[in-house]
Amino acid sequence: MAKPSSVFVCQDCGAITHKWAGKCEACGAWNSITEEAARDEVPKGLSGGKGKKIEFVSLEGSSAPLPRLATGIAELDRVAGGGLVPGSCLLVGGDPGIGKSTLLLQATAGLSRQVPVAYISGEEAVDQVRMRAVRLGHAKAKVALASATSLRDIMASLDGPDTPQVVVIDSIQTVYADNIESAPGTVSQVRACAAELIRLAKRRGFVLFLVGHVTKEGTIAGPRVLEHMVDTVLYFEGDRGHQFRILRATKNRFGATDEIGVFEMTETGLSEVANPSALFLAERRGNVSGSCVFAGMEGTRPMLVEIQALVAPSTLSSPRRAVVGWDTNRLSMVMAVLDARCGLALSGNDVYLNVAGGLRINEPAADLAVAAALVSSASDVPVPADMVVFGEIGLSGEVRAVAQADTRLKEAAKLGFAQALVPARPRKDKGNAGGGVGSALSIRSIGHLQDVLGLFRSE
Helix, strand or coil, X not given: CCCCCEEEEECCCCCEECCCCCECCCCCCECCEEEEECCCCCCCCCCCCCCCCCCCCCCCCCCCCCCCECCCCHHHHHHHCCCECCCCEEEEEECCCCXXXXXXXXXXXXXXXXXXXXXXXXXXXXHHXXXXXXXXXXXXXXXXXXXXXXXXXXXXXHCCCCCCCEEEEECHHHCECCCCCCCCCCHHHHHHHHHHHHHHHHHHCCEEEEEECECCCCCECCCCHHHHHCCEEEEEECCCCCCEEEEEEEEECCCXXXXXXXXXXXXXXXXXXXXXXXXXXXXXXXXXXXXXXXXXXXXXXEEEEEEEEEEEECCCCCCCEEEECXXXXXXXXXXXXXXXXXXXXXXXXXEEEEECCCCCCCCHHHHHHHHHHHHHHHHCCCCCCCEEECCEECCCCEEECCCCHHHHHHHHHHCCCCEEEEECCCHHXXXXXXCCCHHHCEEEEECECHXXXXXXXHC
16 A cells, blocks of 8 residues: 555644645644644664664763853843753744843853854744844844855754754744645644754754744744743743743753743833832732732742732623633632622622733742732722732632742832731741731731721721
């Protein structure tokens, strides 16, 4: 039987079928299956005894660890784990126009003062990149610039005695291998081009930045295997309606995976934000019902943000639930606990929840702050303007302790807050209830969500 000359590949998950279908059975995506040339099978005859024996070494190496390269952008170095590791590959994703190319151009300009750097753009012409460099004030930076999309040409230019130590490919979806019969950006092309570039980076020891497009769901386009191939995956987040940008690491083989970097988009590019809490709270207004300050953690960095809630009577049979910056399912759970355990029925109202500043919160420690904002809006009693709130809520209404409470309280005290609504400490930690902040904060510990309603009734 003749081998099929083409296969059908899902562009979202990489699943292979032998006929076209409107829906991928593997991931459930619609209209994501395209026809591609069949890939070569694994050569036969790979039996034992015909390969070269691998040399094993001890786990304790004799060579010193390679020094990290500092980009000159402290927020980027923080997310990368303290700098760039030679031979590593970083995948940077984000919405179109969010600032990926701007960030990498600023980083390469800073790195060019230390090491040779190359910036290869497949989406923009050389003159377009030069115009951006002039606007950012880096026109004199010693960055080797090129516009190319052929993998063969890029490999030939980088594989030589004068290989740069940092290479940026913007973007991997525009690069194509001429021996693969499919369009650039397809699963086969992205997988093959990324694998060859990563292999060259490991062999030559240079840092490789790959810029990746994202889908409408916010994930990096192409097969998930691309994220497994690289060492670090960075997402550049933010709403283009706000000036704040968040660089978040979702995978990092050389550092923490929950660190973030905060930037502000200005006319001259991205500027670092040394104190994100003060920036996110800069436009906050006190004595407004439905507003609550949450003391959160992003990696090792404490961050205070404002959570806003609005509970309004609804004329619809199915009241609206609009959430920006938080998990919708988590909001439904908090509302259900308020109804079942505390007797506060919100099901007949429209509920709107917003995390001010465009930041997205993922940790469950924001449950108590969300509940306080909802109760405040429903009762029209403001949360004290000098109070911070954090804590996780269980289904029985209990308020559970969260990690790094002391760090959150210290950050609140540093910004001038006087009160804190926190979960009750376990008995073994009762003697350290203040977390070392002493009289700087008046701490009120609660064990059940019912106590939050009592706080507002007492007002």
